[in-house]
Amino acid sequence: MKKILFLLTASAAIISCSKVKDGEYLITGTAKGIENGKTIILQGQDPTTRMAVPLDTVKVENGKFEIKGKVTEPAFHTLIIQGANQPFPFILETGEINIEIDKDSIHKSKVSGTYNNxxxxxxxxxxxxxxxxxxxxxxxxTTKMQDAQKAQDTATINGLMKQYMQIQTEVQANTKKKYVAYAETHPKSYISALIIQSMINDPSNDIKKTESLYNALDESVKNTTPGKEIKTRLGQAKMPAVGASAPPVGSAK
Incomplete structure:
Protein backbone atom coordinates (compact mmCIF):
# COMPACT_ATOMS: atom_id res chain seq x y z
CA MET A 1 0.00 0.00 0.00
CA LYS A 2 2.84 2.38 0.87
CA LYS A 3 4.50 1.63 -2.47
CA ILE A 4 1.28 2.45 -4.35
CA LEU A 5 0.88 5.73 -2.45
CA PHE A 6 4.51 6.60 -3.17
CA LEU A 7 4.06 5.96 -6.90
CA LEU A 8 0.88 8.03 -7.02
CA THR A 9 2.57 10.87 -5.17
CA ALA A 10 5.60 10.73 -7.45
CA SER A 11 3.39 10.74 -10.56
CA ALA A 12 1.45 13.74 -9.27
CA ALA A 13 4.70 15.57 -8.57
CA ILE A 14 5.96 14.94 -12.11
CA ILE A 15 2.70 16.19 -13.63
CA SER A 16 2.65 19.29 -11.43
CA CYS A 17 6.24 20.12 -12.43
CA SER A 18 5.26 20.48 -16.08
CA LYS A 19 5.39 24.11 -17.17
CA VAL A 20 2.90 23.71 -20.01
CA LYS A 21 -0.63 22.41 -20.45
CA ASP A 22 -1.95 20.34 -23.34
CA GLY A 23 -1.96 22.49 -26.47
CA GLU A 24 0.83 24.73 -25.21
CA TYR A 25 4.55 24.88 -25.93
CA LEU A 26 7.52 26.32 -24.11
CA ILE A 27 10.78 26.82 -25.96
CA THR A 28 13.72 27.19 -23.61
CA GLY A 29 16.87 28.09 -25.46
CA THR A 30 20.53 28.70 -24.82
CA ALA A 31 22.40 30.99 -27.17
CA LYS A 32 25.99 31.10 -26.01
CA GLY A 33 28.05 33.79 -27.64
CA ILE A 34 25.03 35.75 -28.84
CA GLU A 35 24.94 39.27 -27.45
CA ASN A 36 22.20 40.54 -25.18
CA GLY A 37 19.42 42.23 -27.11
CA LYS A 38 19.87 40.20 -30.29
CA THR A 39 16.49 39.10 -31.64
CA ILE A 40 15.22 35.59 -32.24
CA ILE A 41 12.14 35.24 -34.43
CA LEU A 42 9.86 32.21 -34.35
CA GLN A 43 8.71 31.70 -37.92
CA GLY A 44 5.86 29.50 -39.11
CA GLN A 45 3.89 29.01 -42.30
CA ASP A 46 0.60 30.53 -43.36
CA PRO A 47 -1.79 27.56 -43.83
CA THR A 48 -3.40 29.14 -46.90
CA THR A 49 -0.52 30.72 -48.81
CA ARG A 50 2.19 28.50 -47.28
CA MET A 51 4.35 31.59 -47.06
CA ALA A 52 6.67 32.08 -44.09
CA VAL A 53 5.19 34.30 -41.37
CA PRO A 54 6.71 35.59 -38.10
CA LEU A 55 4.83 34.34 -35.04
CA ASP A 56 6.83 35.74 -32.14
CA THR A 57 9.97 37.72 -31.44
CA VAL A 58 12.12 37.61 -28.30
CA LYS A 59 15.49 38.97 -27.26
CA VAL A 60 18.49 37.10 -25.93
CA GLU A 61 19.26 37.80 -22.28
CA ASN A 62 22.41 36.41 -20.66
CA GLY A 63 22.76 33.76 -23.34
CA LYS A 64 19.20 32.51 -22.95
CA PHE A 65 15.76 33.00 -24.49
CA GLU A 66 12.24 31.71 -23.96
CA ILE A 67 9.17 31.53 -26.19
CA LYS A 68 5.77 30.34 -25.03
CA GLY A 69 2.47 29.94 -26.85
CA LYS A 70 -0.26 27.64 -28.07
CA VAL A 71 -0.14 25.01 -30.80
CA THR A 72 -2.80 22.75 -32.29
CA GLU A 73 -0.63 20.17 -34.04
CA PRO A 74 3.04 19.40 -34.72
CA ALA A 75 4.58 21.25 -37.66
CA PHE A 76 8.00 22.40 -38.78
CA HIS A 77 8.94 25.93 -37.77
CA THR A 78 12.21 27.85 -37.78
CA LEU A 79 14.10 30.19 -35.50
CA ILE A 80 15.68 33.19 -37.20
CA ILE A 81 18.64 34.30 -35.11
CA GLN A 82 19.92 37.82 -35.68
CA GLY A 83 23.44 37.62 -37.06
CA ALA A 84 23.30 33.88 -37.81
CA ASN A 85 23.97 32.64 -41.34
CA GLN A 86 20.84 30.48 -41.63
CA PRO A 87 17.58 29.60 -39.80
CA PHE A 88 17.26 26.68 -37.42
CA PRO A 89 14.43 24.20 -38.16
CA PHE A 90 12.57 22.22 -35.50
CA ILE A 91 9.11 20.80 -34.84
CA LEU A 92 6.79 23.04 -32.86
CA GLU A 93 4.47 20.87 -30.77
CA THR A 94 2.91 20.56 -27.34
CA GLY A 95 5.49 20.29 -24.58
CA GLU A 96 8.75 21.72 -23.33
CA ILE A 97 11.23 22.11 -26.17
CA ASN A 98 14.92 22.64 -25.45
CA ILE A 99 17.12 24.29 -28.07
CA GLU A 100 20.87 24.88 -27.96
CA ILE A 101 21.93 27.40 -30.58
CA ASP A 102 25.40 27.21 -32.12
CA LYS A 103 25.67 30.67 -33.67
CA ASP A 104 28.73 29.83 -35.77
CA SER A 105 27.36 26.57 -37.18
CA ILE A 106 23.58 26.54 -37.05
CA HIS A 107 23.45 22.96 -38.39
CA LYS A 108 25.24 21.90 -35.20
CA SER A 109 22.49 23.37 -33.00
CA LYS A 110 20.47 20.83 -31.02
CA VAL A 111 16.80 20.35 -30.21
CA SER A 112 15.30 17.98 -27.65
CA GLY A 113 12.59 17.65 -25.02
CA THR A 114 9.58 16.43 -27.01
CA TYR A 115 8.98 13.15 -28.82
CA ASN A 116 8.97 14.45 -32.38
CA ASN A 117 12.01 16.66 -31.88
CA THR A 142 36.83 19.26 -54.69
CA THR A 143 40.37 20.57 -55.26
CA LYS A 144 41.05 17.89 -57.86
CA MET A 145 37.90 18.88 -59.77
CA GLN A 146 38.77 22.57 -59.62
CA ASP A 147 42.27 21.91 -60.95
CA ALA A 148 40.86 19.74 -63.74
CA GLN A 149 38.41 22.46 -64.73
CA LYS A 150 41.16 25.08 -64.85
CA ALA A 151 43.31 22.79 -66.98
CA GLN A 152 40.28 21.76 -69.07
CA ASP A 153 41.17 18.15 -68.31
CA THR A 154 38.02 16.53 -69.69
CA ALA A 155 39.09 12.97 -68.88
CA THR A 156 39.57 13.74 -65.18
CA ILE A 157 36.35 15.76 -65.00
CA ASN A 158 34.31 12.99 -66.62
CA GLY A 159 35.94 10.36 -64.42
CA LEU A 160 35.15 12.25 -61.23
CA MET A 161 31.59 12.94 -62.37
CA LYS A 162 31.06 9.26 -63.14
CA GLN A 163 32.28 8.23 -59.68
CA TYR A 164 30.14 10.92 -58.06
CA MET A 165 27.02 9.79 -59.91
CA GLN A 166 27.60 6.17 -58.89
CA ILE A 167 27.95 7.09 -55.22
CA GLN A 168 24.97 9.45 -55.45
CA THR A 169 22.78 6.68 -56.91
CA GLU A 170 23.76 4.33 -54.08
CA VAL A 171 23.14 7.00 -51.44
CA GLN A 172 19.73 7.86 -52.89
CA ALA A 173 18.71 4.19 -52.91
CA ASN A 174 19.88 3.69 -49.32
CA THR A 175 18.20 6.91 -48.21
CA LYS A 176 14.92 5.78 -49.74
CA LYS A 177 15.18 2.48 -47.86
CA LYS A 178 15.86 4.39 -44.64
CA TYR A 179 12.77 6.52 -45.18
CA VAL A 180 10.50 3.51 -45.69
CA ALA A 181 12.02 1.58 -42.79
CA TYR A 182 11.54 4.57 -40.50
CA ALA A 183 7.89 5.04 -41.47
CA GLU A 184 7.28 1.31 -40.93
CA THR A 185 8.69 1.35 -37.41
CA HIS A 186 7.56 4.79 -36.17
CA PRO A 187 3.76 5.06 -36.57
CA LYS A 188 3.52 7.82 -33.94
CA SER A 189 6.16 10.07 -35.49
CA TYR A 190 5.32 13.24 -37.40
CA ILE A 191 8.39 12.50 -39.54
CA SER A 192 6.64 9.34 -40.80
CA ALA A 193 3.74 11.42 -42.11
CA LEU A 194 6.16 13.64 -44.03
CA ILE A 195 7.91 10.60 -45.48
CA ILE A 196 4.63 9.06 -46.64
CA GLN A 197 3.57 12.42 -48.06
CA SER A 198 6.76 12.55 -50.14
CA MET A 199 6.17 8.96 -51.27
CA ILE A 200 2.70 9.71 -52.58
CA ASN A 201 4.14 12.61 -54.57
CA ASP A 202 6.61 10.25 -56.25
CA PRO A 203 4.98 8.35 -59.16
CA SER A 204 7.66 5.65 -58.98
CA ASN A 205 6.46 4.52 -55.53
CA ASP A 206 4.02 1.64 -55.05
CA ILE A 207 0.70 3.23 -54.08
CA LYS A 208 -0.34 0.09 -52.18
CA LYS A 209 2.81 0.29 -50.06
CA THR A 210 2.15 3.96 -49.42
CA GLU A 211 -1.43 3.22 -48.38
CA SER A 212 -0.26 0.41 -46.10
CA LEU A 213 2.14 2.77 -44.32
CA TYR A 214 -0.58 5.38 -43.94
CA ASN A 215 -3.07 2.87 -42.52
CA ALA A 216 -0.53 1.87 -39.87
CA LEU A 217 -0.07 5.44 -38.63
CA ASP A 218 -1.32 6.42 -35.20
CA GLU A 219 -4.58 8.39 -35.29
CA SER A 220 -2.82 11.43 -33.84
CA VAL A 221 -0.51 11.50 -36.87
CA LYS A 222 -3.34 10.89 -39.33
CA ASN A 223 -5.05 13.98 -37.92
CA THR A 224 -2.12 16.28 -38.71
CA THR A 225 -2.20 18.44 -41.84
CA PRO A 226 0.13 16.13 -43.83
CA GLY A 227 -1.83 13.12 -42.55
CA LYS A 228 -5.07 14.58 -43.90
CA GLU A 229 -3.41 15.46 -47.19
CA ILE A 230 -2.18 11.89 -47.57
CA LYS A 231 -5.71 10.57 -47.02
CA THR A 232 -7.06 12.94 -49.68
CA ARG A 233 -4.37 11.98 -52.18
CA LEU A 234 -4.92 8.27 -51.60
CA GLY A 235 -8.63 8.77 -52.23
CA GLN A 236 -7.87 10.61 -55.46
CA ALA A 237 -5.49 7.86 -56.56
CA LYS A 238 -8.32 5.33 -56.31
CA MET A 239 -10.67 7.37 -58.48
CA PRO A 240 -10.91 6.35 -62.16
CA ALA A 241 -9.05 8.62 -64.56
CA VAL A 242 -11.08 11.18 -66.48
CA GLY A 243 -12.39 9.57 -69.66
CA ALA A 244 -11.87 6.04 -68.39
CA SER A 245 -14.82 3.78 -69.11
CA ALA A 246 -16.66 2.21 -66.21
CA PRO A 247 -16.85 -1.60 -66.08
CA PRO A 248 -20.07 -2.96 -67.64
CA VAL A 249 -22.95 -3.78 -65.32
CA GLY A 250 -22.75 -7.34 -64.11
CA SER A 251 -19.06 -7.71 -64.97
CA ALA A 252 -16.78 -9.66 -62.66
CA LYS A 253 -15.21 -7.68 -59.83
Missing amino acids: EEYSKFNEDLTKTQKSLIDFQKKN
Whole structure:
Protein backbone atom coordinates (compact mmCIF):
# COMPACT_ATOMS: atom_id res chain seq x y z
CA MET A 1 0.00 0.00 0.00
CA LYS A 2 2.84 2.38 0.87
CA LYS A 3 4.50 1.63 -2.47
CA ILE A 4 1.28 2.45 -4.35
CA LEU A 5 0.88 5.73 -2.45
CA PHE A 6 4.51 6.60 -3.17
CA LEU A 7 4.06 5.96 -6.90
CA LEU A 8 0.88 8.03 -7.02
CA THR A 9 2.57 10.87 -5.17
CA ALA A 10 5.60 10.73 -7.45
CA SER A 11 3.39 10.74 -10.56
CA ALA A 12 1.45 13.74 -9.27
CA ALA A 13 4.70 15.57 -8.57
CA ILE A 14 5.96 14.94 -12.11
CA ILE A 15 2.70 16.19 -13.63
CA SER A 16 2.65 19.29 -11.43
CA CYS A 17 6.24 20.12 -12.43
CA SER A 18 5.26 20.48 -16.08
CA LYS A 19 5.39 24.11 -17.17
CA VAL A 20 2.90 23.71 -20.01
CA LYS A 21 -0.63 22.41 -20.45
CA ASP A 22 -1.95 20.34 -23.34
CA GLY A 23 -1.96 22.49 -26.47
CA GLU A 24 0.83 24.73 -25.21
CA TYR A 25 4.55 24.88 -25.93
CA LEU A 26 7.52 26.32 -24.11
CA ILE A 27 10.78 26.82 -25.96
CA THR A 28 13.72 27.19 -23.61
CA GLY A 29 16.87 28.09 -25.46
CA THR A 30 20.53 28.70 -24.82
CA ALA A 31 22.40 30.99 -27.17
CA LYS A 32 25.99 31.10 -26.01
CA GLY A 33 28.05 33.79 -27.64
CA ILE A 34 25.03 35.75 -28.84
CA GLU A 35 24.94 39.27 -27.45
CA ASN A 36 22.20 40.54 -25.18
CA GLY A 37 19.42 42.23 -27.11
CA LYS A 38 19.87 40.20 -30.29
CA THR A 39 16.49 39.10 -31.64
CA ILE A 40 15.22 35.59 -32.24
CA ILE A 41 12.14 35.24 -34.43
CA LEU A 42 9.86 32.21 -34.35
CA GLN A 43 8.71 31.70 -37.92
CA GLY A 44 5.86 29.50 -39.11
CA GLN A 45 3.89 29.01 -42.30
CA ASP A 46 0.60 30.53 -43.36
CA PRO A 47 -1.79 27.56 -43.83
CA THR A 48 -3.40 29.14 -46.90
CA THR A 49 -0.52 30.72 -48.81
CA ARG A 50 2.19 28.50 -47.28
CA MET A 51 4.35 31.59 -47.06
CA ALA A 52 6.67 32.08 -44.09
CA VAL A 53 5.19 34.30 -41.37
CA PRO A 54 6.71 35.59 -38.10
CA LEU A 55 4.83 34.34 -35.04
CA ASP A 56 6.83 35.74 -32.14
CA THR A 57 9.97 37.72 -31.44
CA VAL A 58 12.12 37.61 -28.30
CA LYS A 59 15.49 38.97 -27.26
CA VAL A 60 18.49 37.10 -25.93
CA GLU A 61 19.26 37.80 -22.28
CA ASN A 62 22.41 36.41 -20.66
CA GLY A 63 22.76 33.76 -23.34
CA LYS A 64 19.20 32.51 -22.95
CA PHE A 65 15.76 33.00 -24.49
CA GLU A 66 12.24 31.71 -23.96
CA ILE A 67 9.17 31.53 -26.19
CA LYS A 68 5.77 30.34 -25.03
CA GLY A 69 2.47 29.94 -26.85
CA LYS A 70 -0.26 27.64 -28.07
CA VAL A 71 -0.14 25.01 -30.80
CA THR A 72 -2.80 22.75 -32.29
CA GLU A 73 -0.63 20.17 -34.04
CA PRO A 74 3.04 19.40 -34.72
CA ALA A 75 4.58 21.25 -37.66
CA PHE A 76 8.00 22.40 -38.78
CA HIS A 77 8.94 25.93 -37.77
CA THR A 78 12.21 27.85 -37.78
CA LEU A 79 14.10 30.19 -35.50
CA ILE A 80 15.68 33.19 -37.20
CA ILE A 81 18.64 34.30 -35.11
CA GLN A 82 19.92 37.82 -35.68
CA GLY A 83 23.44 37.62 -37.06
CA ALA A 84 23.30 33.88 -37.81
CA ASN A 85 23.97 32.64 -41.34
CA GLN A 86 20.84 30.48 -41.63
CA PRO A 87 17.58 29.60 -39.80
CA PHE A 88 17.26 26.68 -37.42
CA PRO A 89 14.43 24.20 -38.16
CA PHE A 90 12.57 22.22 -35.50
CA ILE A 91 9.11 20.80 -34.84
CA LEU A 92 6.79 23.04 -32.86
CA GLU A 93 4.47 20.87 -30.77
CA THR A 94 2.91 20.56 -27.34
CA GLY A 95 5.49 20.29 -24.58
CA GLU A 96 8.75 21.72 -23.33
CA ILE A 97 11.23 22.11 -26.17
CA ASN A 98 14.92 22.64 -25.45
CA ILE A 99 17.12 24.29 -28.07
CA GLU A 100 20.87 24.88 -27.96
CA ILE A 101 21.93 27.40 -30.58
CA ASP A 102 25.40 27.21 -32.12
CA LYS A 103 25.67 30.67 -33.67
CA ASP A 104 28.73 29.83 -35.77
CA SER A 105 27.36 26.57 -37.18
CA ILE A 106 23.58 26.54 -37.05
CA HIS A 107 23.45 22.96 -38.39
CA LYS A 108 25.24 21.90 -35.20
CA SER A 109 22.49 23.37 -33.00
CA LYS A 110 20.47 20.83 -31.02
CA VAL A 111 16.80 20.35 -30.21
CA SER A 112 15.30 17.98 -27.65
CA GLY A 113 12.59 17.65 -25.02
CA THR A 114 9.58 16.43 -27.01
CA TYR A 115 8.98 13.15 -28.82
CA ASN A 116 8.97 14.45 -32.38
CA ASN A 117 12.01 16.66 -31.88
CA GLU A 118 13.93 13.79 -30.30
CA GLU A 119 12.98 11.65 -33.30
CA TYR A 120 13.91 14.43 -35.72
CA SER A 121 17.39 14.68 -34.18
CA LYS A 122 17.97 10.92 -34.32
CA PHE A 123 16.59 10.73 -37.86
CA ASN A 124 19.00 13.45 -39.03
CA GLU A 125 21.96 11.76 -37.38
CA ASP A 126 21.11 8.48 -39.10
CA LEU A 127 20.63 10.22 -42.43
CA THR A 128 24.00 11.96 -42.12
CA LYS A 129 25.68 8.57 -41.70
CA THR A 130 23.91 7.28 -44.81
CA GLN A 131 25.12 10.25 -46.86
CA LYS A 132 28.67 10.26 -45.46
CA SER A 133 30.24 8.52 -48.46
CA LEU A 134 28.97 11.24 -50.79
CA ILE A 135 30.14 14.04 -48.52
CA ASP A 136 33.55 12.40 -48.09
CA PHE A 137 33.95 12.07 -51.87
CA GLN A 138 33.13 15.76 -52.35
CA LYS A 139 35.63 16.85 -49.70
CA LYS A 140 38.34 14.59 -51.07
CA ASN A 141 37.92 15.60 -54.72
CA THR A 142 36.83 19.26 -54.69
CA THR A 143 40.37 20.57 -55.26
CA LYS A 144 41.05 17.89 -57.86
CA MET A 145 37.90 18.88 -59.77
CA GLN A 146 38.77 22.57 -59.62
CA ASP A 147 42.27 21.91 -60.95
CA ALA A 148 40.86 19.74 -63.74
CA GLN A 149 38.41 22.46 -64.73
CA LYS A 150 41.16 25.08 -64.85
CA ALA A 151 43.31 22.79 -66.98
CA GLN A 152 40.28 21.76 -69.07
CA ASP A 153 41.17 18.15 -68.31
CA THR A 154 38.02 16.53 -69.69
CA ALA A 155 39.09 12.97 -68.88
CA THR A 156 39.57 13.74 -65.18
CA ILE A 157 36.35 15.76 -65.00
CA ASN A 158 34.31 12.99 -66.62
CA GLY A 159 35.94 10.36 -64.42
CA LEU A 160 35.15 12.25 -61.23
CA MET A 161 31.59 12.94 -62.37
CA LYS A 162 31.06 9.26 -63.14
CA GLN A 163 32.28 8.23 -59.68
CA TYR A 164 30.14 10.92 -58.06
CA MET A 165 27.02 9.79 -59.91
CA GLN A 166 27.60 6.17 -58.89
CA ILE A 167 27.95 7.09 -55.22
CA GLN A 168 24.97 9.45 -55.45
CA THR A 169 22.78 6.68 -56.91
CA GLU A 170 23.76 4.33 -54.08
CA VAL A 171 23.14 7.00 -51.44
CA GLN A 172 19.73 7.86 -52.89
CA ALA A 173 18.71 4.19 -52.91
CA ASN A 174 19.88 3.69 -49.32
CA THR A 175 18.20 6.91 -48.21
CA LYS A 176 14.92 5.78 -49.74
CA LYS A 177 15.18 2.48 -47.86
CA LYS A 178 15.86 4.39 -44.64
CA TYR A 179 12.77 6.52 -45.18
CA VAL A 180 10.50 3.51 -45.69
CA ALA A 181 12.02 1.58 -42.79
CA TYR A 182 11.54 4.57 -40.50
CA ALA A 183 7.89 5.04 -41.47
CA GLU A 184 7.28 1.31 -40.93
CA THR A 185 8.69 1.35 -37.41
CA HIS A 186 7.56 4.79 -36.17
CA PRO A 187 3.76 5.06 -36.57
CA LYS A 188 3.52 7.82 -33.94
CA SER A 189 6.16 10.07 -35.49
CA TYR A 190 5.32 13.24 -37.40
CA ILE A 191 8.39 12.50 -39.54
CA SER A 192 6.64 9.34 -40.80
CA ALA A 193 3.74 11.42 -42.11
CA LEU A 194 6.16 13.64 -44.03
CA ILE A 195 7.91 10.60 -45.48
CA ILE A 196 4.63 9.06 -46.64
CA GLN A 197 3.57 12.42 -48.06
CA SER A 198 6.76 12.55 -50.14
CA MET A 199 6.17 8.96 -51.27
CA ILE A 200 2.70 9.71 -52.58
CA ASN A 201 4.14 12.61 -54.57
CA ASP A 202 6.61 10.25 -56.25
CA PRO A 203 4.98 8.35 -59.16
CA SER A 204 7.66 5.65 -58.98
CA ASN A 205 6.46 4.52 -55.53
CA ASP A 206 4.02 1.64 -55.05
CA ILE A 207 0.70 3.23 -54.08
CA LYS A 208 -0.34 0.09 -52.18
CA LYS A 209 2.81 0.29 -50.06
CA THR A 210 2.15 3.96 -49.42
CA GLU A 211 -1.43 3.22 -48.38
CA SER A 212 -0.26 0.41 -46.10
CA LEU A 213 2.14 2.77 -44.32
CA TYR A 214 -0.58 5.38 -43.94
CA ASN A 215 -3.07 2.87 -42.52
CA ALA A 216 -0.53 1.87 -39.87
CA LEU A 217 -0.07 5.44 -38.63
CA ASP A 218 -1.32 6.42 -35.20
CA GLU A 219 -4.58 8.39 -35.29
CA SER A 220 -2.82 11.43 -33.84
CA VAL A 221 -0.51 11.50 -36.87
CA LYS A 222 -3.34 10.89 -39.33
CA ASN A 223 -5.05 13.98 -37.92
CA THR A 224 -2.12 16.28 -38.71
CA THR A 225 -2.20 18.44 -41.84
CA PRO A 226 0.13 16.13 -43.83
CA GLY A 227 -1.83 13.12 -42.55
CA LYS A 228 -5.07 14.58 -43.90
CA GLU A 229 -3.41 15.46 -47.19
CA ILE A 230 -2.18 11.89 -47.57
CA LYS A 231 -5.71 10.57 -47.02
CA THR A 232 -7.06 12.94 -49.68
CA ARG A 233 -4.37 11.98 -52.18
CA LEU A 234 -4.92 8.27 -51.60
CA GLY A 235 -8.63 8.77 -52.23
CA GLN A 236 -7.87 10.61 -55.46
CA ALA A 237 -5.49 7.86 -56.56
CA LYS A 238 -8.32 5.33 -56.31
CA MET A 239 -10.67 7.37 -58.48
CA PRO A 240 -10.91 6.35 -62.16
CA ALA A 241 -9.05 8.62 -64.56
CA VAL A 242 -11.08 11.18 -66.48
CA GLY A 243 -12.39 9.57 -69.66
CA ALA A 244 -11.87 6.04 -68.39
CA SER A 245 -14.82 3.78 -69.11
CA ALA A 246 -16.66 2.21 -66.21
CA PRO A 247 -16.85 -1.60 -66.08
CA PRO A 248 -20.07 -2.96 -67.64
CA VAL A 249 -22.95 -3.78 -65.32
CA GLY A 250 -22.75 -7.34 -64.11
CA SER A 251 -19.06 -7.71 -64.97
CA ALA A 252 -16.78 -9.66 -62.66
CA LYS A 253 -15.21 -7.68 -59.83
